[in-house]
Amino acid sequence: MTHNGNILVVDDEPEVLKNCENILRHEGYSIDCAAGKNDAIASLQNKDYDIAITDIDLPESGGVEVIKWINNSKPGTGVIVTTDSPSQDSIKEIIKLGILDYLPKPFAPVILADAASKAVKFIRERQSSEENAVETAVESKYGELEKIIARYRGIGGGLIPVLQKAQELIGYLPPPVIRKIAKGMNIPVAEVHGVVSFYSFFSMKPKGKHVIKVCLGTACYVKRAEEILQKLKEILNIDVEEITEDMRFSLESVRCLGACGLAPVVVIDNDTHASVNPVKTSDILAAYE
Ligand code: FES
Numbered sequence: 001m002t003h004n005g006n007i008l009v010v011d012d013e014p015e016v017l018k019n020c021e022n023i024l025r026h027e028g029y030s031i032d033c034a035a036g037k038n039d040a041i042a043s044l045q046n047k048d049y050d051i052a053i054t055d056i057d058l059p060e061s062g063g064v065e066v067i068k069w070i071n072n073s074k075p076g077t078g079v080i081v082t083t084d085s086p087s088q089d090s091i092k093e094i095i096k097l098g099i100l101d102y103l104p105k106p107f108a109p110v111i112l113a114d115a116a117s118k119a120v121k122f123i124r125e126r127q128s129s130e131e132n133a134v135e136t137a138v139e140s141k142y143g144e145l146e147k148i149i150a151r152y153r154g155i156g157g158g159l160i161p162v163l164q165k166a167q168e169l170i171g172y173l174p175p176p177v178i179r180k181i182a183k184g185m186n187i188p189v190a191e192v193h194g195v196v197s198f199y200s201f202f203s204m205k206p207k208g209k210h211v212i213k214v215c216l217g218t219a220c221y222v223k224r225a226e227e228i229l230q231k232l233k234e235i236l237n238i239d240v241e242e243i244t245e246d247m248r249f250s251l252e253s254v255r256c257l258g259a260c261g262l263a264p265v266v267v268i269d270n271d272t273h274a275s276v277n278p279v280k281t282s283d284i285l286a287a288y289e
Helices: 014-026 037-046 059-073 088-096 109-152 159-170 175-185 189-198 225-236 278-288
Strands: 005-010 029-034 051-055 078-083 101-104 210-215 249-254 266-268 271-273
Touching (some): 005 014, 005 109, 037 051, 051 059, 078 088, 078 109, 101 109, 109 159, 175 189, 210 225, 225 249, 266 278
Parallel strands (some): 005 029, 078 101, 210 249
Antiparallel strands (some): 266 271
């Protein structure tokens, strides 16, 4: 039987799940089904999917949560959204989340099959060009990475130090590096991926030369940390979790840096900027320009 890709279908209506599963399986895809947000995230943690087709109208904003989780933890997975209640405003909001396609219910089998086929093709092409670019950028470091892997291979608990050292060496942990580490350590890729996703200090995305962390914990929030974050976004012209075009800065928001008495706090690399005045936010960047 042909295997055209892995697809996760998320919907809280069993009948919709069953129909999608039948249609897509018939098209040669391997299908897993999830009845809600938690099931979907558990499946995504355990397996790599080309695309996820999720109902946006799951209870408690579950559909949006699934998409956000994918964007943060499995950015290589494409998303198609289905909905019972399409409206211009909701479409605009959902498109901002970076989805590939949008299917109002009920949809004909041919529409679903066509959307899945286009999305999987797009994801595979994007993945291959991104991975080629990453391979080219990091292959000069592979010799050193192999030495690191060899040092810890077969040692219990060796994965974490390998990931730490690989991140120090390369700057982040893109999928080709994760696969190389998994192969070298003889550990399933999904397990290595799970560890990287679990610990916030590991990153699958490249970071800027200077990493800016804005604390949005309660003590900082009440002292206008949100305003500081907004100004930094405007000055750098990036959003949270993004990197400036010149690769100098990346921007993150965090929950309590453990320095509440110094609120509002911004940390740049290893420097703590205390009692930051939102009006003078740009001043804290001067030393890093
Ligand atoms: S809330 Fe910002 S450091 Fe604690």
